[in-house]
Amino acid sequence: MVAFLRVFKFALQDIWRNISLSLMTILILVLMLLSVNMLLVIRVLTEEATNSVKDQIDVSVYFDHTATDKQIDEVKNYVRSFPEVTELTFLSREEVLQQFKDNYQYNPEILASLNELGDNPLGPTLVVKTREPSDYKKVIAALNVPEYEHIIEAKTFEDTEKAIERIHTITTQVERFTLILTALFAIIAFLIIFNTVRVAIYTQRVEISIKKLVGATNWFIRGPYVIESFLFSVFSVITTFLLMLASSRFLDPYIAVVFNRNAFLTNYFQSNIVFLLGCQFFAVLLLTVLTSSLAMRKYLRV
Amino acid sequence: MVYSDRMISLKGVTKQYAKDSIALHDIHLTIEPGEFVSVVGQSGSGKTTLVKLLIAEERPTSGNVHVGGWDITDIHYRDIPLLRRQIGVIFQDFKLLPKKTIAENVAFALEVAGESVQRIRDVVPKVLDIVGLGHKTHRYPHQLSGGEQQRVVIARSLVHRPKILVADEPTGNLDTINKQEIIEILKKINSFGTTILLVTHDREVVNHLGKRVITLHNGKIIADEKEGKYRLV
Numbered sequence: 001m002v003a004f005l006r007v008f009k010f011a012l013q014d015i016w017r018n019i020s021l022s023l024m025t026i027l028i029l030v031l032m033l034l035s036v037n038m039l040l041v042i043r044v045l046t047e048e049a050t051n052s053v054k055d056q057i058d059v060s061v062y063f064d065h066t067a068t069d070k071q072i073d074e075v076k077n078y079v080r081s082f083p084e085v086t087e088l089t090f091l092s093r094e095e096v097l098q099q100f101k102d103n104y105q106y107n108p109e110i111l112a113s114l115n116e117l118g119d120n121p122l123g124p125t126l127v128v129k130t131r132e133p134s135d136y137k138k139v140i141a142a143l144n145v146p147e148y149e150h151i152i153e154a155k156t157f158e159d160t161e162k163a164i165e166r167i168h169t170i171t172t173q174v175e176r177f178t179l180i181l182t183a184l185f186a187i188i189a190f191l192i193i194f195n196t197v198r199v200a201i202y203t204q205r206v207e208i209s210i211k212k213l214v215g216a217t218n219w220f221i222r223g224p225y226v227i228e229s230f231l232f233s234v235f236s237v238i239t240t241f242l243l244m245l246a247s248s249r250f251l252d253p254y255i256a257v258v259f260n261r262n263a264f265l266t267n268y269f270q271s272n273i274v275f276l277l278g279c280q281f282f283a284v285l286l287l288t289v290l291t292s293s294l295a296m297r298k299y300l301r302v
Numbered sequence: 303m304v305y306s307d308r309m310i311s312l313k314g315v316t317k318q319y320a321k322d323s324i325a326l327h328d329i330h331l332t333i334e335p336g337e338f339v340s341v342v343g344q345s346g347s348g349k350t351t352l353v354k355l356l357i358a359e360e361r362p363t364s365g366n367v368h369v370g371g372w373d374i375t376d377i378h379y380r381d382i383p384l385l386r387r388q389i390g391v392i393f394q395d396f397k398l399l400p401k402k403t404i405a406e407n408v409a410f411a412l413e414v415a416g417e418s419v420q421r422i423r424d425v426v427p428k429v430l431d432i433v434g435l436g437h438k439t440h441r442y443p444h445q446l447s448g449g450e451q452q453r454v455v456i457a458r459s460l461v462h463r464p465k466i467l468v469a470d471e472p473t474g475n476l477d478t479i480n481k482q483e484i485i486e487i488l489k490k491i492n493s494f495g496t497t498i499l500l501v502t503h504d505r506e507v508v509n510h511l512g513k514r515v516i517t518l519h520n521g522k523i524i525a526d527e528k529e530g531k532y533r534l535v
Contacts, residue, residue, distance in 0.1 A: 006413050017401040210397045213357070214458065215387035216414040217380070 007223035014224055015231065021200055022232070028196045029236035029288075030243070032189040033280055037244050039185050040276075041251075043178045044268055048259055050171040057167065058087075058129045059136050060156045061143065065093065065123035067151040072124060075148060079128055082142070084135035089127040096122045123153060133168040193284070194291045201225070201295040208299040218300055225296065229288035237281045245269055308368060309335045309466055309497045310356065315365030317351050317521075325351035327521040329365070335465065338489070338498045340508045342532055343518035349501045352518070353470045356499070357391055358382045370465050387415050390459025390496075394471035396451045398443040404454045405430065405439035411458050429457040433487060449480025456487055466497045473504055481507065508532040 015022045061079075063072055072090075080088055091099065097120050104110045114121075130136055140155055201208075211221050248265035255264045269276065310333040317326040326348045333339050343349050354360040355367050358377050366375045370388055377385060398407050405426050412422045430436045433453035435446075443451055452472055459467060469488060473481040485507055492498045502508060508515055508531065515530030516523055525533070 002418070003416060014401070207399050207401070210399055211410070211414070212383075213359075213386060213391060213397060214411045214414060215383045215385075215462075216410075217383045220414050 003220070004223075007220065008227055011224035011227035011231070015228055018203075021203065022228075025196055025200055026232055026235050026239070028192060029232060029284060030239050032192055033236060033240035033284070034243060035185050036182075036189060036280070037240060039178070039182050041244075041248075041265060043182070044265070045255070046174050046178055048261075048264070050167075050174065052259060053167055054133060054171070055129075057133055057136075057163075058127050059140065061126040061128065061152055062154045062156075063123040063125065064151050064153045065121060067123060071151045072126075075143070075151070076126060078142070079126065079139060082130075082135075082139055084130045084132070084138060085128060086131055087127075087129035089129075091125045091127065093120050093122055093124050096125050133165070133171075190287060193287050197229075197288055197291040198295040201292055201299070205299045208296060212300065221300065222293065222296060225292045226289055229292055230285060232288060233281050233285040236284060237277055240280070241269070241273075241277060307371070308332045309337070309370060310499065311366075311368040312355075313366045315355065315362045315367060317348075317355065317360060318363045324521050326355075326362075329521075329523060331516065331523065331526075333497060333499065335497055336492070336495050338492045338511065338513040339500065340511060340513060340515045340530075340532075341499065341501045341518060342503060342508055342515060344503070346520075347518040348521040349503075349518055350470060351521075353391075353468055353499075353501055356466075356468055357389055358385055383414070387411075387462050388464055388466075390456075390462070390464040390467040392452070392455050392459055392467065392469040392472045394474035396443070396448075396455050396475075398451060398454060398458075400443055403440050403442055404435060404446065404457075407443070407454060408458045408461055411461050415462065425461055429460050430454075432460070433457045447480070448475050449477070449483060452476060452480070452484055453487065456484070456491075460491065464496065466499065467491060468499045468501070470501045471503070472500070473502065473507060485510070505532040 061075070063075075076088065076090060079085055100122060101111065101114070128136075128139055130139060143152060143155065208221055245266065248269055249263075252263050252265055256262050310331070312329050312331040315326055315329040315331075316324065318324045329348075329352075341349050341352060351360060355362055356369055358374050361377075362375060366373065368374070369385065372385065374385060398404070399410065402410060408426045408429060409422050412425065417425075427436060427439065430439055433456055435450060435453055435457065438446065438450070443454070446454065452475075455472075467488070472488070473484055476484060481504070488498055488500065489511075500507075500511075512529055515525070515527050515532065517525040517530075517533065
């Protein structure tokens with residue numbers, strides 16, 4: 001216990017007496033963590049953007065007005081059985097008519113022609129939403145069978161197929177790009193932290209050898225560096241997180257305009273606080289401890 | 303561990319760094335408890351290698367090394383700190399921790415050995431008083447003169463009450479007055495029974511001491527005189 005307290009005391013002494021180097025190390029860790037968190041924000045926003053675009057895509061299946069409830073139910077159950085289908089909205093003939101009237105309320109000619117027909121000429125509609133835009137093709141292909149030919153009048157998919165395919169391509173590319181960017185940033189962060197810690201250890205190589213010569217054990221020499229790494233990780237992660245929260249509060253009103261969601265980033269950071277703090281803390285701690293151990297190994301051979 | 307009565311004993315010790323670089327060649331040497339021995343020789347004669355072997359900074363290529371009755375020829379890595387706590391070592395370049403005060407530097411040698419806080423508080427001011435630096439305990443090494451820094455190193459090496467004190471060119475960076483002071487302190491320590499091994503190339507110091515002198519040349523002992531003088535080949 002006495003030895004641990006001494007090691008802790010040496011760590012605090014080292015931080016204080018090498019304050020400029022300590023602050024520089026923390027600053028570099030914070031900058032690296034900020035870069036990684038910025039990328040995280042870009043990822044979250046991209047994901048939200050693609051989800052909101054995907055959410056606006058659906059396929060409407062227009063039934064013939066002669067289709068019976070039994071036939072419609074059969075199609076509904078069949079479509080629902082697909083694991084890719086996330087939402088199924090059924091609009092009755094009356095609802096479709098009302099929607100039609102609402103859409104053309106400022107076009108009296110169309111409404112007049114509708115009144116002339118007397119009876120409701122529109123059939124019910126089934127609005128299908130799937131997980132991915134690419135899944136629509138599968139659902140539509142399943143409905144393109146002879147037994148449904150006479151009850152399904154039209155499907156809107158043919159019209160939007162190109163748009164869906166394009167969105168699918170864009171979202172896939174964006175996801176791939178952010179993934180590559182994340183990996184690249186992680187590598188850069190690793191190299192910069194690795195080098196920072198190596199330089200910090202290098203400046204203390206003489207002290208390390210002196211400690212060895214007066215009879216210090218390896219753990220007594222390594223101990224303060226491990227504790228320093230721990231404290232640097234804590235300071236840098238907390239500072240980064242506070243900066244990210246402040247930036248989120250600043251950005252949220254602008255994001256709300258685009259996605260119509262209040263405090264989107266703040267909520268994201270607050271609801272993932274344990275995971276984000278934990279992952280970043282352990283990653284930085286592991287990196288600094290491993291790097292300092294590797295860098296120190298050479299100087300401990302005295 | 304194999305114990306012997308001699309304070310330092312080297313039997314047939316050879317240290318070879320590379321194929322054509324033999325630092326020490328078949329050295330046979332014994333030093334009794336309480337002796338004051340000077341090791342002299344030109345640069346490259348093997349003096350520093352001898353010191354490195356004694357503090358287990360290097361291992362012999364062949365032969366056996368005993369220090370304080372302890373066979374350190376193949377000393378285990380984890381036992382090296384224990385050995386170094388039993389040998390006081392003084393270097394020409396002082397080797398003080400620059401970011402610690404002189405009291406902290408001396409205390410560090412006790413802290414690594416797990417000594418109690420109370421003992422450290424008792425011992426550190428005493429040894430600093432012995433070397434005449436009791437009034438400068440809170441100074442940092444760079445705030446002291448070379449002679450004062452060397453006295454701190456001596457204080458640090460004394461806190462464990464070592465049986466052996468190895469001094470590698472301790473006066474190399476000092477002026478005549480400081481040099482004389484350091485030698486007087488070493489003689490005083492020796493008078494208390496501590497074995498001193500002084501590695502030097504300072505003719506004046508060796509001749510003034512009038513103690514045993516071992517002369518090294520090209521990694522070999524070429525002279526070993528009981529009350530010797532400084533002479534080189």
